[in-house]
Amino acid sequence: MTAPAKALAEKLPESRGGINWFKYASPQTFYPLAGKLIPLFGWPALALALVGLYLSFFVAPTDATQGESYRIIFIHVPAAWMSMIIYLAMAFWCAVGLIFNTRLSFMMSQALAPTGAMWTFIALWTGALWGKPTWGAWWVWDARLTSELILLFLYLGYMALVAAIDDPRRADRAGAVVALVGAINVPIIYFSVKWWNTLHQGASVSVTSAPKMASIMLAGMLVMALAAWAYSVAVVLVRVRALMLERERNTDWVAQLVESSR
Amino acid sequence: MLRILFAVVRRDLLLAWRRRADVFTTLAFFVIVASLFPLGVGPEANLLRTMAPGVLWVSALLATLLSVTRLFAADYADGTLEQMLLSTEPLTLIVLGKVMAYWLVTGLPLVVLAPLLGVQFDLPQGAIGVLSLSLALGTPALSLLGGIGAALTLGLRGGGVLLALLILPLYVPVLIFGAGAVGADAAGLGAGAHLLLLGACFLSALAVSPLATAAALRIAME
Amino acid sequence: MGPLPHSMLEVDQLACLRGDALLFRGLSFCLAGGGLLHVAGRNGAGKTSLLRLLCGLMLPEEGEIRWHGKSIRAQREEYHGALLFLGHANAVKDEFSALENLRVACALAGRAVSEAQALAALDAIGLAHRVELDARHLSQGQRRRVALARLLLAETVPLWILDEPFTALDVPAVGLLARTIEAHLARGGAVIYTTHQDVPIASKSVQRIDVGEFAPC
Numbered sequence: 001m002t003a004p005a006k007a008l009a010e011k012l013p014e015s016r017g018g019i020n021w022f023k024y025a026s027p028q029t030f031y032p033l034a035g036k037l038i039p040l041f042g043w044p045a046l047a048l049a050l051v052g053l054y055l056s057f058f059v060a061p062t063d064a065t066q067g068e069s070y071r072i073i074f075i076h077v078p079a080a081w082m083s084m085i086i087y088l089a090m091a092f093w094c095a096v097g098l099i100f101n102t103r104l105s106f107m108m109s110q111a112l113a114p115t116g117a118m119w120t121f122i123a124l125w126t127g128a129l130w131g132k133p134t135w136g137a138w139w140v141w142d143a144r145l146t147s148e149l150i151l152l153f154l155y156l157g158y159m160a161l162v163a164a165i166d167d168p169r170r171a172d173r174a175g176a177v178v179a180l181v182g183a184i185n186v187p188i189i190y191f192s193v194k195w196w197n198t199l200h201q202g203a204s205v206s207v208t209s210a211p212k213m214a215s216i217m218l219a220g221m222l223v224m225a226l227a228a229w230a231y232s233v234a235v236v237l238v239r240v241r242a243l244m245l246e247r248e249r250n251t252d253w254v255a256q257l258v259e260s261s262r
Numbered sequence: 263m264l265r266i267l268f269a270v271v272r273r274d275l276l277l278a279w280r281r282r283a284d285v286f287t288t289l290a291f292f293v294i295v296a297s298l299f300p301l302g303v304g305p306e307a308n309l310l311r312t313m314a315p316g317v318l319w320v321s322a323l324l325a326t327l328l329s330v331t332r333l334f335a336a337d338y339a340d341g342t343l344e345q346m347l348l349s350t351e352p353l354t355l356i357v358l359g360k361v362m363a364y365w366l367v368t369g370l371p372l373v374v375l376a377p378l379l380g381v382q383f384d385l386p387q388g389a390i391g392v393l394s395l396s397l398a399l400g401t402p403a404l405s406l407l408g409g410i411g412a413a414l415t416l417g418l419r420g421g422g423v424l425l426a427l428l429i430l431p432l433y434v435p436v437l438i439f440g441a442g443a444v445g446a447d448a449a450g451l452g453a454g455a456h457l458l459l460l461g462a463c464f465l466s467a468l469a470v471s472p473l474a475t476a477a478a479l480r481i482a483m484e
Numbered sequence: 485m486g487p488l489p490h491s492m493l494e495v496d497q498l499a500c501l502r503g504d505a506l507l508f509r510g511l512s513f514c515l516a517g518g519g520l521l522h523v524a525g526r527n528g529a530g531k532t533s534l535l536r537l538l539c540g541l542m543l544p545e546e547g548e549i550r551w552h553g554k555s556i557r558a559q560r561e562e563y564h565g566a567l568l569f570l571g572h573a574n575a576v577k578d579e580f581s582a583l584e585n586l587r588v589a590c591a592l593a594g595r596a597v598s599e600a601q602a603l604a605a606l607d608a609i610g611l612a613h614r615v616e617l618d619a620r621h622l623s624q625g626q627r628r629r630v631a632l633a634r635l636l637l638a639e640t641v642p643l644w645i646l647d648e649p650f651t652a653l654d655v656p657a658v659g660l661l662a663r664t665i666e667a668h669l670a671r672g673g674a675v676i677y678t679t680h681q682d683v684p685i686a687s688k689s690v691q692r693i694d695v696g697e698f699a700p701c
Contacts, residue, residue, distance in 0.1 A: 153431040160427050164418045167503050169543075173481040174414050178428060181410060181474055185432050188463070192435035195459075196442060250504070269591040280579035341573025342592070348539060350565040350594030484542050 026104045027244040028253040034237045041234035048227035055220035069133040076126035078225040079119045080144070082232055083151060084186075086116030090158070091183035094176035104240075106172035107247065109179060110162055111239035115232050117155035123148050143197035147190045154182040168247060266351040270359025271366075277336075278367040284332070288368050289375060292325040296379050307384055314383035315393065315444030322372050322397060323404060323433055329368050330408035330429075331415075331422050333360060334479065338416050347483055353476040361409045361472070369401035385448065392447040396460060400440040403464040406471040407432045413478035436463050491516050492552060492642060492674055493538075499546035500533050507533055508698035509546065513691065517642070517672040520665070520687040522679070525695035531678045532572065534695055535647050538676065539569045551643075565594070568641045570649060574631040578620035582611050582630045585619055589634055597637050605636040610657065624652045632657075635664055644668060646677040658683055 056074035063070040090109040097105035127145050128138045139145070158178050165171035248254050278285060299317045300310055337343040346356050376397050380390040411429035415421035443456035491514045499509035507530030515521055525531050536542045538549060540556050540563060549556050556563045576585050583602055590597045597605075606615050609629045619627060628651065635644065644665075650658050662685050665675050669687045 150431045150434055153427065157424075157428040157431065160424055161414060164415075164420065164424055167484075169501075170481055170484055174478060177410070177414060177474055177478050177481065181432065181470070184470065185435075188435050188466075189431070192438045192459075196438040250506075265596070266591070266594065269588075269596070273588050273592075276584075277577065277579055336577075339573075340577065341571050341575040342577070342589075344541065344569070344571050344573070345575050345589060346592055347541060348564050348567065348569050349592055350561055351592075352561070356592070 026102060027107070027248055028251075030104060031241060031244055031253075031257075034241050038234050038237050038241075041230045041237070045227050045230035045234055048223055048230060052220055052223035052227050055216065055223060060217045060220050066134060069130060072126050072130045074220055074224050076123055076130060077221055078228040079123040079126065080148060081225060082228045083116055083120040083123050083148065086112050086119065086232065087151060087154065087179075087186065088183065090116060091179045094179040097172065098176050098180075103172065103247070104244075106176065107240050107243045108236070110172075110175070111236045111243055113155055113159050113162075114239070115235050117152060117159065119228070119232075120148060120152040120155060124152065141197070143190075143194040146193045146197070150189050150193070151186065154186070158182065263352075263355065266349075267355050267359045267362075270356050271363045274360055274363030275366065278363065284329075285367050285371065288325050288329040289371050291328055292321050292372055292375065293379065295321040295324055297382070300383075310383050311385060311448070312445075314380060314385050315389075315441040315448070317383070318376055318379055318393060319397075319400075319437055319441040319444075322376070322401060323430075323437060325372060326368065326401065326404040326408055327426055327429065330364070330405065330412050331425055333364055333409055333412040334416055335412075338482075343479065344483060347480060353479065354472040357409065357413075357475045357479070358472045361405050361475075364409075365402050365405040369397075369405050372401055373397045385444070389444050389448045392453045392457075393444045396440040396443040396453070396457060399457065399460045399464050400436045403436050403460075403467040404433060406464075406467040407436075409475040410471050410478055413475045413482060416479070416482040436460065439463060494550040494553070495538070495547070496550070497547040498534075498537060498544050498549070500530055500537060500542070501545040502530070502533055506545070506700050508695055509700050511547075511693070511695070511698045513693060515643075515674050515676065515691070516689065517674055518669050518687070519674045519689045519691065520669055520685060521674075521676040522690065522692045523676060523695060524678070524692060529695040529699065531695055532647055535569070535571075535645050535676065535678065538645055539567060540564075566641060567643050567645065568593075568634065568638045569645045569647075570631055570634070571647050574627050576619050576622075576627045576630050579618065581616050581618055582606055582622065582626075582633075583615040585630050586633050586637075589631075590637060593634075595638070595641075601637060602633075605633045606630075608636055609633045609660065625654055625657065628652045629657060632661060632664075635661075635668075639668070639671065639673075642673050644673065644675045644677075646675065648678055648680070650679050650681045650683055 052074065056071055060071070060074075062068055090112045093105040093109040093112070096102065097109070124145065127148070131140055131142075131145075132138050158175055161178055162171045162175040165174060245254055245257075296318055299313065303309060303313065334343060337346065347353060349356065373394055376393055377390045380393050385393065407429055408425075410432075411425045414428060415425045418424060439456045439460040443453040443460060446456055447453040493515040495511065495513050495515075497509075498511040500507045500511075511534070513521065523531050523534055533542065537544050540549070540560060551559065551563050551566065575589060577588075580588060583599070583606060586602045586606060587597060587599065590602070603615060606612060609632060611626060611629055611633070614622065614626060619630065622630070632649065638644070646665075649661055653661065658681070662683050665677075666686050668675060669685075
């Protein structure tokens, strides 16, 4: 255990007497907390999504140039935001895990990855759906779409590596190296793809050249973004709880939990 | 400090010399992949000329990917890697030495051979020079980044495919600037900016990847 | 080598987790200069894991390993300088001759030796007539001898950790290795080893640890 972790451990009450309790106590105390937080994010996610979808499909006006098809950005833009934020969050938890040697942080990053990959996939898919009526092609090698595609590969690489390693500790730490190297690379990749795109400028329409957005459209998008945030938090907490049970299945607290739920 | 670096480079070069067939497989792979493209897209000279930088760069990238799995595999299998981890010398330097030797036997031959393939694709003379230069700057970066992947996937089932998934995304900037340099020169735009950025990629890979590779090796050996 | 302080290596309440299984917990011992530690236990009890923990190749699940009173994690390079580890694998390259193998291994460990020193060591271990031969042509026992020749060049390295050093060796080689270990102990060095063979080694201080006794029930 590293010094800061130990210092923190000494402050926490209820030692089990063993030296090991900090590592186990951490998931042990986090598990019920996560359980309480899930509905606090899950229900708002549902409510926000309903309000956001109502705003974006029934209240927001039809776009002058793009017609109805523009409405897909209400899903596309929040998904793209989440895909990038979640990768950063993953890398953050990996760094915390490597520095403080805490298992919970690795579990957090592993719980984040599938959700991040899902948002990336949604962003790509909705991008393609939007591209067909707007650009006339399902796929255009636009800088943002291409970066998003590479981000999807980074997610898949992380998940594949973690899944391929049997020993949980090696899986945690090897995955963390990949996530951190990937996080360093994300801005470089984005910049290089942008540079590549501007040099090979074809007939593509830049997304940023859209006329300024009506405030109701902006409101719809923000509500949808909040819904995406709340959904992600809730789902990640559910997944991290499952991971905790799986990883700590040989410990006393999981045994007690199983006992009490019988 | 430098003594261990040279000792490792010498050792790996000697090993490569005694197993020289491996070097030629990589080189042959590079030539064959590059020669398959004209068969796939047709012999139209203009099309091939536009495609050449990308084709040669992607071939170089795949050739690196194919051979980099072997970077630590033999040392891992026979226990030498364990001894390297227990050395009094810094592991990052040992890793750097291994990657340098690896580049000398797999990257450098690609750089030397690329002009020949450039002629096959009818690239203009200036562009061929830029192609060599871009490969000379870019392939060390490919080797360095490949080392991270090789260390992470050490001893895993299906390590080769996993390695591709892990490091190909990291190769994107190198590919863009490398192939872009040749394309920009052929288009008369000048390759200076591309080459500088490629150099920056190489230098940042040089700074980050021996550290990341050493960390990954320690994790893999646990 | 100067006089060694009382306790070189202190192992405190070590626990080792392999995959999902806790191999042992609460394992402690002290080793002083001249001390010999025989790590025993049935197959799979965690002998090799314990040696790898002691080398710092693996992180313990609990507990601490101290070298001269300081955690080995806080002084990795110094500790590696004081340590020689021979694992299951010989770290012998097929493509190199016995002489090249030995010199390369020493250089990689950060203790380069001259050709004359390496030849003398190979001579002493009984490979004098095989020094130029590629290791691929050596027998299993001869390859093991190439690896063991490193011990003869590591007189100044205080701590030797040897995993099954007697495997694949013939009777004279076993005797030679036992004498080498005795000489090292007499010099004030310490040796930790595992073996399934019953090899008598004369030493003032002998400890025996059965890893199986520390298995959690």
